[in-house]
Amino acid sequence: MVISKHLLGLANTPREEITLILKTAQYFKEVLSRPIPKVPTLRGKTIVNLFFENSTRTRISFELAEKRLSADTVNFSAMGSSVAKGESLRDTVRNIEAMKIDTVVIRHHAAGAPHLLANWVEAGVINAGDGQHEHPTQALLDLMTLRDKFGALENLKVVLVGDIQHSRVARSNIHGLKKMGAKVGVCAPATLLPRDFKEAFGEDVHVFSNIDDALRWAQVLNVLRLQLERMRSGLFPSLREYAACFGLDRARVEAAKKEVVIMHPGPINRGVELSSDLADSEYSLIIDQVTNGVAVRMAVLYLKCGGDLEIANGGS
Amino acid sequence: MVISKHLLGLANTPREEITLILKTAQYFKEVLSRPIPKVPTLRGKTIVNLFFENSTRTRISFELAEKRLSADTVNFSAMGSSVAKGESLRDTVRNIEAMKIDTVVIRHHAAGAPHLLANWVEAGVINAGDGQHEHPTQALLDLMTLRDKFGALENLKVVLVGDIQHSRVARSNIHGLKKMGAKVGVCAPATLLPRDFKEAFGEDVHVFSNIDDALRWAQVLNVLRLQLERMRSGLFPSLREYAACFGLDRARVEAAKKEVVIMHPGPINRGVELSSDLADSEYSLIIDQVTNGVAVRMAVLYLKCGGDLEIANGGS
Amino acid sequence: MVISKHLLGLANTPREEITLILKTAQYFKEVLSRPIPKVPTLRGKTIVNLFFENSTRTRISFELAEKRLSADTVNFSAMGSSVAKGESLRDTVRNIEAMKIDTVVIRHHAAGAPHLLANWVEAGVINAGDGQHEHPTQALLDLMTLRDKFGALENLKVVLVGDIQHSRVARSNIHGLKKMGAKVGVCAPATLLPRDFKEAFGEDVHVFSNIDDALRWAQVLNVLRLQLERMRSGLFPSLREYAACFGLDRARVEAAKKEVVIMHPGPINRGVELSSDLADSEYSLIIDQVTNGVAVRMAVLYLKCGGDLEIANGGS
Numbered sequence: 001m002v003i004s005k006h007l008l009g010l011a012n013t014p015r016e017e018i019t020l021i022l023k024t025a026q027y028f029k030e031v032l033s034r035p036i037p038k039v040p041t042l043r044g045k046t047i048v049n050l051f052f053e054n055s056t057r058t059r060i061s062f063e064l065a066e067k068r069l070s071a072d073t074v075n076f077s078a079m080g081s082s083v084a085k086g087e088s089l090r091d092t093v094r095n096i097e098a099m100k101i102d103t104v105v106i107r108h109h110a111a112g113a114p115h116l117l118a119n120w121v122e123a124g125v126i127n128a129g130d131g132q133h134e135h136p137t138q139a140l141l142d143l144m145t146l147r148d149k150f151g152a153l154e155n156l157k158v159v160l161v162g163d164i165q166h167s168r169v170a171r172s173n174i175h176g177l178k179k180m181g182a183k184v185g186v187c188a189p190a191t192l193l194p195r196d197f198k199e200a201f202g203e204d205v206h207v208f209s210n211i212d213d214a215l216r217w218a219q220v221l222n223v224l225r226l227q228l229e230r231m232r233s234g235l236f237p238s239l240r241e242y243a244a245c246f247g248l249d250r251a252r253v254e255a256a257k258k259e260v261v262i263m264h265p266g267p268i269n270r271g272v273e274l275s276s277d278l279a280d281s282e283y284s285l286i287i288d289q290v291t292n293g294v295a296v297r298m299a300v301l302y303l304k305c306g307g308d309l310e311i312a313n314g315g316s
Numbered sequence: 317m318v319i320s321k322h323l324l325g326l327a328n329t330p331r332e333e334i335t336l337i338l339k340t341a342q343y344f345k346e347v348l349s350r351p352i353p354k355v356p357t358l359r360g361k362t363i364v365n366l367f368f369e370n371s372t373r374t375r376i377s378f379e380l381a382e383k384r385l386s387a388d389t390v391n392f393s394a395m396g397s398s399v400a401k402g403e404s405l406r407d408t409v410r411n412i413e414a415m416k417i418d419t420v421v422i423r424h425h426a427a428g429a430p431h432l433l434a435n436w437v438e439a440g441v442i443n444a445g446d447g448q449h450e451h452p453t454q455a456l457l458d459l460m461t462l463r464d465k466f467g468a469l470e471n472l473k474v475v476l477v478g479d480i481q482h483s484r485v486a487r488s489n490i491h492g493l494k495k496m497g498a499k500v501g502v503c504a505p506a507t508l509l510p511r512d513f514k515e516a517f518g519e520d521v522h523v524f525s526n527i528d529d530a531l532r533w534a535q536v537l538n539v540l541r542l543q544l545e546r547m548r549s550g551l552f553p554s555l556r557e558y559a560a561c562f563g564l565d566r567a568r569v570e571a572a573k574k575e576v577v578i579m580h581p582g583p584i585n586r587g588v589e590l591s592s593d594l595a596d597s598e599y600s601l602i603i604d605q606v607t608n609g610v611a612v613r614m615a616v617l618y619l620k621c622g623g624d625l626e627i628a629n630g631g632s
Numbered sequence: 633m634v635i636s637k638h639l640l641g642l643a644n645t646p647r648e649e650i651t652l653i654l655k656t657a658q659y660f661k662e663v664l665s666r667p668i669p670k671v672p673t674l675r676g677k678t679i680v681n682l683f684f685e686n687s688t689r690t691r692i693s694f695e696l697a698e699k700r701l702s703a704d705t706v707n708f709s710a711m712g713s714s715v716a717k718g719e720s721l722r723d724t725v726r727n728i729e730a731m732k733i734d735t736v737v738i739r740h741h742a743a744g745a746p747h748l749l750a751n752w753v754e755a756g757v758i759n760a761g762d763g764q765h766e767h768p769t770q771a772l773l774d775l776m777t778l779r780d781k782f783g784a785l786e787n788l789k790v791v792l793v794g795d796i797q798h799s800r801v802a803r804s805n806i807h808g809l810k811k812m813g814a815k816v817g818v819c820a821p822a823t824l825l826p827r828d829f830k831e832a833f834g835e836d837v838h839v840f841s842n843i844d845d846a847l848r849w850a851q852v853l854n855v856l857r858l859q860l861e862r863m864r865s866g867l868f869p870s871l872r873e874y875a876a877c878f879g880l881d882r883a884r885v886e887a888a889k890k891e892v893v894i895m896h897p898g899p900i901n902r903g904v905e906l907s908s909d910l911a912d913s914e915y916s917l918i919i920d921q922v923t924n925g926v927a928v929r930m931a932v933l934y935l936k937c938g939g940d941l942e943i944a945n946g947g948s
Contacts, residue, residue, distance in 0.1 A: 032416055036360030038388075044668030046696065057411045060390055064362065064415050067388045072670075072699045074692055091899055095689045098922035099696050100664055267407055290414035348732055352676030354704075373727045376706055380678065380731050383704045583723055606730035 005103075005124035005304050008114050009134035010175040018143065018179060024299035025144050025292065032068070032295055042071035045102040045305050049075045050093075051128070052108045057266060057290065058128050058138075062105050065297035071102075071305070089113060090120060097121040103305050106130075111168075124304045132166045138265050139172035141296040143180060145288045146220060149261060153177070159185035159206070159214045161246060162224035162273055163192045165235075169265045170224060174201050187214040187221075187246065191235045211246050215256040222263040223248055226273045239272055249275035253283055261285050321419075321440035321620050324430050325450035326491040334495060338460050340615035341608065348384070348611055358387035361418040361621050365391045366409075367444070368424045373582060373606065374444050374454075378421050381613035387418075387621070405429060406436055413437040419621050422446075427484075440620045448482045454581050455488035457612040459496060461604045462536060465577060469493070475501035475522070475530045477562060478540035478589055479508045481551075485581045486540060490517050503530035503537075503562065507551045527562050531572040538579040539564055542589045555588055565591035569599055577601050637735075637756035637936050640746050641766035642807040650811060654776050656931035657924065664700070664927055674703035677734045677937050682725075683709045683760070684740045689898060689922065690760055690770075694737050697929035703734075703937070721745060722752055729753040735937050738762075743800075756936045764798045770897050771804035773928040775812060777920050778852060781893060785809070791817040791838070791846045793878060794856030794905055795824045797867075801897045802856060806833050819846035819853075819878065823867045843878050847888040854895040855880055858905045871904055881907035885915055893917050 001016055010018070031039055047066050051059055059075075066073045076096075089108070096104065103124040106114050111131030118125040129135040143153060150156055158177055164170045164186045177184045178201075185206035186193065193207070194200060208214040214221065226242065236242050253260060262274070262283045270276040279286060317332055326334070347355055363382050367375055375391075382389045392412075405424070412420065419440040422430050427447030434441040445451040459469060466472055474493055480486045480502045493500045494517075501522035502509065509523070510516060524530040530537065542558065552558050569576060578590070578599045586592040595602060633648055642650065663671055679698050683691055691707075698705045708728075721740070728736065735756040738746050743763030750757040761767040775785060782788055790809055792802045796818045809816045810833075817838035818825065825839070826832060840846040846853065858874065868874050885892060894906070894915045902908040911918060 037362075037416060038360045044670045046669075046699070048692070056392065056408060060364070060392060060412060061415060063390050064388075067362070067390075072696075074695050074699075076688065076692060088902070091902075092688060094919065095898060095922045096692060098919045099689075099693060099926050100669060100923065266411060270404070270407075287410065287414045290411045291416065294415050353678075353732060354676045372708065372724060376680070376708060376728060377731060379706050380704075383678070383706075582727060586720070586723075603726065603730045606727045607732065610731050 003303055005306070006114075006118045007126045007136050007300055007304060008118060009127060010136045010139050010172045010179065011134065013136065013179075015179045018140070018176060021140055021296065021299050021303060022144050022147060024303060025140070025295045028068075028298040028302070029292065029295040031298075032291075038068050038070065040070045041302055042066070042069040042305055045071045046100070047071045047073050047103045047105060047301065047305075048096055048101050049073060049128075050096070050104055050106045050108075051075070051077045052106070052113075053129065055107055055128075057293070058107065061290070061293040062126075062128060062137075062297050064294050065301055068294070069298055069301055071301070089116070093117050093121055097123050103301065126300060126304060129168055131168065132171075133168050134172045134175075135168040135265075136172045136176075137293070137297055137300060138169050139176040140300070141289055141293040142173055142222060142263060142265075143176050144292045144296055145263065145285050146182075148288065148292070149285060150219070153180040153182045156182040156220065157185070157218050158182050158220040158222060159187050159208065159218040160222050160224060161187045161211065161214060161248070162226055164188045164197070164224070165192045165194050166227060167224050173222060174205065178202065178204075185214060185217060187211055189236055189242070189246065211248060211252065212256070215253065215258075215260065218260060220261050220263065221248065222265075223274050225265065225267065226269055228269065228272075243272055247273055247275070248278055250278045250281060250283075253278060263289060265289070319619055321622070322430075322434045323442045323452050323616055323620060324434060325443060326452045326455050326488045326495065327450065329452065329492075329495075331495045334456070334459065334492060337456055337612065337615050337619060338463060340619060341456070341460050341611040344384075344614040344618070345608065345611040347614075348607075354384050354386065356386045357618055358382070358385040358621055361387045362416070363387045363389050363419045363421060363617065363621070364412055364417050365389060365444075366412070366420055366422045366424075367391070367393045368422070368429075369445065371423055371445075373609070374423065377606070377609040378442075378444060378453075378613050380610050381617055384610070385614055385617055387617070405432070409433050409437055413439050419617065442616060442620065445484055447484065448487075449484050450488045450491075451484040451581075452488045452492075453609070453613055453616060454485050455492040456616070457605055457609040458489055458538060458579060458581075459492050460608045460612055461579065461601050462498075464604065464608070465601060466535070469496040469498045472498040472536065473501070473534050474498050474536040474538060475503050475524065475534040476538050476540060477503045477527065477530060477564070478542055480504045480513070480540070481508045481510050482543060483540050489538060490521065494518065494520075501530060501533060503527055505552055505558070505562065527564060527568065528572070531568065531574075531576065534576060536577050536579065537564065538581075539590050541581065541583065542585055544585065544588075559588055563589055563591070564594055566594045566597060566599075569594060579605055582606070635935055637938070638746075638750045639758045639768050639932055639936060640750060641759060642768045642771050642804045642811065643766065645768065645811075647811045650772070650775065650808060653772055653928065653931050653935060654779060656935060657772070657776050657927040660700075660930040660934070661924065661927040663930075664923075670700050670702065672702045673934055674698070674701040674937055677703045678706065678732070679703045679735045679737060679933065679937075680706045680708060680728055680733050681760075682728070682736055682738045682740075683707070684738070684745075685761070687739055687760070689925070690739065693922070693925040694760060694929050697926050697933055700926070701930055701933055703933070721748070725749050725753055729755050735933065758932060758936060761800055763800065764803075765800050766804045766807075767800040767897075768804050768808075769925070769929055769932060770801050771808040772932070773921055773925040774805055774854060774895060774897075775808050776924045776928050777895065777917050778814075780920065780924070781917060782851070785812040785814045788814040788852065789817070789850050790814050790852040790854060791819050791840065791850040792854050792856060793819045793843065793846060793880070794858055796820045796829070796856070797824045797826050798859060799856050805854060806837065810834065810836075817846060817849060819843055821868055821874070821878065843880060843884065844888070847885065847890075847892065850892060852893050852895065853880065854897075855906050857897065857899065858901055860901065860904075875904055879905055879907070880910055882910045882913060882915075885910060895921060897921070
């Protein structure tokens with residue numbers, strides 16, 4: 001299999017590659033459980049983390065993945081940089097590339113920024129979240145977490161709950177889940193669902209307009225963070241009303257009288273889209289998601305930075 | 317001896333453990349004098365530095381200690397993080413822990429934050445300063461500096477000078493010094509001394525209301541940084557008056573006609589609590605404090621991250 | 633040859649040392665082209681990057697150079713530091729030094745800050761740009777780029793174009809070029825040229841008051857970034873007028889009907905001092921400058937941190 005050196009989104013990643021990444025990630029998950037959770041695989045490779053948006057967990061997760069592969073890492077945040085002097089993204093990146101970087105991990109507020117980069121530079125480009133477009137490593141860690149839990153993704157019923165319209169996590173998950181044969185639903189107020197939703201994602205995606213219907217159908221609810229600033233834009237009337245129609249708590253889940261698991265990409269607005277109790281309950285896979293995040297990112301970096309496939313083949 | 321994997325404060329650290337940390341720190345001080353001041357002791361361990369407050373020296377000191385023990389380090393500051401998105405400390409830390417961290421070094425503006433963390437996570441927690449509560453590694457480096465200078469801490473007369481009320485450095489020093497058998501005094505305006513001082517720290521702590529009395533009694537004056545914002549709160553009338561009653565300069569020290577050493581945790585307000593001349597004089601141990609800071613932090617991290625005690629036993 | 637452990641500016645760096653740095657940089661450029669572009673030369677050395685001014689490329693370039701020499705690095709930026717608490721540069725640096733640092737790389741808004749530091753500390757000090765004074769590693773990478781292109785610097789005709797008055801890049805370049813035997817010109821509006829220019833840099837520096845005269849004479853145009861805030865100070869009337877008299881584009885260069893190369897220290901104001909087309913054209917050495925930046929900084933750090941001269945002697 002020929003693997004692209006970039007990971008720009010799951011929309012354009014073949015199913016076989018997703019399968020290989022997940023398999024490789026399982027291998028690295030085992031590495032992470034060793035007393036010294038480190039391999040020399042990317043020694044001498046240099047990875048730059050270019051974060052134009054705030055991030056805690058994604059940046060730290062990538063940085064840990066890089067260090068556990070023994071890569072050299074350089075961090076760059078838009079604060080305190082030439083971007084403040086008005087340097088263009090293109091010049092920033094061309095300059096960084098001229099310093100002989102192997103891979104750039106980029107988070108950017110503009111959808112498509114990683115794709116532009118991939119056209120401009122020789123280095124591999126990993127999308128760590130671009131605007132409202134894609135966040136492919138988040139979706140991959142979600143897939144890994146579900147495969148761990150259910151054994152397979154085929155025919156698994158997963159509903160994404162919340163602000164589908166503005167969510168790169170939702171977009172990447174829908175693409176990834178459909179490729180892997182899962183059944184996908186979304187549950188959102190009409191104002192937080194893209195108008196051309198069926199055109200973009202296919203007629204086979206189920207649309208639920210309240211959380212109880214979604215609960216009846218789903219085996220998995222992946223609850224998105226509600227961007228509170230949307231409320232100010234009038235896209236939903238109040239937190240209270242949102243929580244009443246789309247918020248999840250233990251009572252609601254237990255009323256469904258069925259097995260279901262809850263996921264959330266974080267950071268959680270506790271008490272808004274998810275009750276604190278439920279987030280920390282036996283229904284929740286949230287901590288597994290975070291743990292798997294490092295393993296998935298190790299797999300992506302390993303496969304994209306030119307690691308051979310032996311580990312992946314031998315590892316599961 | 318069973319050693320806690322946390323260092324939350326000196327109030328709850330046994331004397332034997334303090335002695336072991338100081339002994340181990342002497343060993344690492346020797347390591348630091350080698351041409352390659354580095355040991356592979358914590359290779360494969362991952363330490364996260366979580367700084368919710370500004371810091372230069374403490375963060376750099378910890379980071380150097382970690383790198384010289386060959387640990388992998390990840391830095392996190394509250395600026396540019398999900399904390400800006402309103403994520404709670406608890407979620408931040410649970411997520412970081414889910415990434416398989418060995419130890420978290422935390423500085424936080426809220427007293428008790430490291431204790432909360434230690435309850436929430438499996439990782440070891442090192443307090444790098446919490447609100448007005450404790451700053452144990454600062455006190456340990458002060459103890460080490462005094463042991464280096466005087467040979468022993470038993471019966472040594474040490475006065476903490478300045479804003480006792482708001483100082484975590486003072487709290488940790490008083491606990492540590494008393495445990496090690498030193499005689500402790502404080503010298504502060506009444507408004508900068510806690511009301512329940514004797515109850516909290518014991519009847520045996522001497523209280524001096526002017527610096528000349530303190531000088532007559534003490535072998536060591538550990539001068540605290542005056543937080544200039546206290547003045548605005550009306551806790552003392554003016555810098556000039558404060559300097560007149562509690563400020564130290566060479567003339568004052570020489571008028572006492574006795575041997576005395578001066579310490580300061582930094583950063584110094586030169587000309588306020590300490591004259592510039594005295595800070596850089598032969599009376600000052602300030603530079604030794606900083607040097608010992610790296611060795612003490614190496615010792616703490618080594619002992620808390622599961623290093624065995626062989627080095628400590630063989631090292632002094 | 634005895635080499636200073638500091639690099640404060642090119643004004644006081646002997647020609648032989650510049651030659652040695654350039655020769656050593658050629659060796660490291662070869663290292664950078666290897667599959668694993670890394671050498672263990674500075675293993676166990678600790679370098680602190682002290683950046684009091686915003687910077688993308690210079691900081692990343694130094695950090696990469698340090699990591700490829702296997703040094704341990706600690707980053708410090710004025711944001712989020714004790715400098716915000718009012719700690720003086722002197723105290724900051726003395727404290728950092730007390731932690732046993734080998735070398736400090738400093739960028740500071742005040743001209744002369746690195747010189748002060750070099751007097752205060754035992755560590756080596758590398759100037760990464762100080763106010764409007766010097767930026768020696770930028771000039772060294774410019775020299776390296778020109779030596780690569782033309783084989784020798786002797787008698788090469790180089791014009792610095794733009795805001796000479798406020799440019800540390802111009803100052804360092806003029807000193808370096810003259811030492812290496814190049815012929816130097818400057819091209820700037822009278823308001824952006826120091827009054828005592830001839831006194832400071834010598835009667836032999838050519839002064840051009842328009843870009844077409846400069847183009848007729850030069851083999852190399854090194855175009856400086858126009859600080860747009862100068863316009864607000866009334867030092868030039870408008871961007872349009874500046875671009876008309878001093879801006880470079882392809883038409884202007886081709887009208888000169890001669891071989892010429894274009895350099896720029898970045899970040900470029902595309903369409904102001906340099907057209908976008910020309911910056912990315914076959915005339916441009918800008919990307920080579922960035923690539924050589926890492927090699928030059930490796931050479932400087934290697935030679936200044938006590939590396940022996942064997943690599944340098946064997947390397948070209």
